[in-house]
Amino acid sequence: MSVAIIIVVISFLLDALISNHIGYTLTDPSIFKTIFTIVSLVSIYPYFNNDKKYLYILIITGILFDIIYTGTFLFVTLIFVIIYLVNKFLDFFLPFNLLNINVLSIVSIYIYHILSFMILNLVKYNSYNINLLFYIIVHSIIGTIMYTTVIYFILRYIYNRLNIKQIK
Numbered sequence: 001m002s003v004a005i006i007i008v009v010i011s012f013l014l015d016a017l018i019s020n021h022i023g024y025t026l027t028d029p030s031i032f033k034t035i036f037t038i039v040s041l042v043s044i045y046p047y048f049n050n051d052k053k054y055l056y057i058l059i060i061t062g063i064l065f066d067i068i069y070t071g072t073f074l075f076v077t078l079i080f081v082i083i084y085l086v087n088k089f090l091d092f093f094l095p096f097n098l099l100n101i102n103v104l105s106i107v108s109i110y111i112y113h114i115l116s117f118m119i120l121n122l123v124k125y126n127s128y129n130i131n132l133l134f135y136i137i138v139h140s141i142i143g144t145i146m147y148t149t150v151i152y153f154i155l156r157y158i159y160n161r162l163n164i165k166q167i168k
Helices: 002-021 036-047 051-070 075-093 098-122 130-139 141-161
Strands: none
Touching: 002 036, 002 051, 002 141, 036 051, 036 075, 036 098, 036 141, 051 075, 075 098, 098 130, 098 141, 130 141
């Protein structure tokens, strides 16, 4: 479990580091930008046999993400839980391999952006329009695939090396 936590912590820190050092704004996102924390949470899920432990990591990460990055309380945590439920459902139908983990990561990033957009518009925050939402989603594909692939191979190597099939 410590490997999974280390991956999530590194991804959490990458969110801050990359957003500060890659020049992009909301209206001009970089094609290499993704939400590293979501990708790591999606990537570690198949290694958990116990959903309770995974949910602890997910909820704690969501609360920290809310406090540190968004300044909201339980907004992102709720979205993380919804992403977990969708991935749990899809995981039942999709075998664990590189293609499917990339699909799950992209779907999760889409869910995050779409739900954020919908909730922000429901509360009349109106920070951006639908065209910008699609622009952000399209520009996050390459970064998501690249980071998911790297995490997939790192986790597979470490867990094979340690001869661990799943975290109980």
